[in-house]
Amino acid sequence: MSQNFNIAVLIDGDNIPSANVKEMMEEITKYGNPTIKRIYGDWTRPGLNKWKNLLLENAITPIQQYGYTTGKNATDSAMIIDAMDILYSNRVDGFCLVSSDSDFTKLATRLREAGMLVIGIGEKKTPNPFIVACDKFVYIEILGSSADEKAEKAEKTKPGIDKISKREINLIISSIRDLSDEEGWAFLGDVGALIQKKQPNFDSRNYGYEKLTPLIQSIGKFEIEQRETSKSKHKLIYVKNKEKAYNKR
Structure with a gap:
């Protein structure tokens, strides 16, 4: 891919570990230039504290999303809405959806229908429907391995x-x-x-x-x-x- 190929990186902070973020961003640059980098979650929760320094180091913009309703994933909704806004803005050529959640299967399918390249990154526990909805899917676990491993x-x-x-x-x-x-x-x-x-x-x-x-x-x-x-x-x-x-x- 050319560096003129612009990619929007949208990260599900509630559903992805903070480990190997640097390696993940390096992986994404193989496919293009990550011009938009956003991570979604409720940043008032202690569970997301590990992300905070990593966001500054990798120039990722945190998007605050409160869980207004019990049992509903507000982060998923915010990511989907933003993805569609970005799609219609015609600012990117592809998307990288970072999540292990099958709730993004329909989003990946819709973006590909619009002619976007869709790269998925998630853990090996990611359900198959989300994996096959992407053009390429990379497991986070392999990104943290050293060259010797x-x-x-x-x-x-x-x-x-x-x-x-x-x-x-x-x-x-x-x-x-x-x-x-x-x-x-x-x-x-x-x-x-x-x-x-x-x-x-x-x-x-x-x-x-x-x-x-x-x-x-x-x-x-x-x-x-x-x-x-x-x-x-x-x-x-x-x-x-x-x-x-x-x-x-």
């Missing part, structure tokens, strides 16, 4: 790192097949984009790898080929299902 094999049980399942492996196999040429090869960049469309929360970092290429190499069901380009320093990576991968689906 991310390089570890997924078989070693560590917080935030999962072992890739047969379902995800079959997702890779089918995506390569969907894009492959007559010889079975597919450009890895296109494969990654298609996987993301099929499963927004697919991220190689969930399995302990920074990039898709080493993850695919670790599985052992795929062939990888680097091809020269007109730019001598750059090579394109192509991937192919091994014959056995088809037979074991």
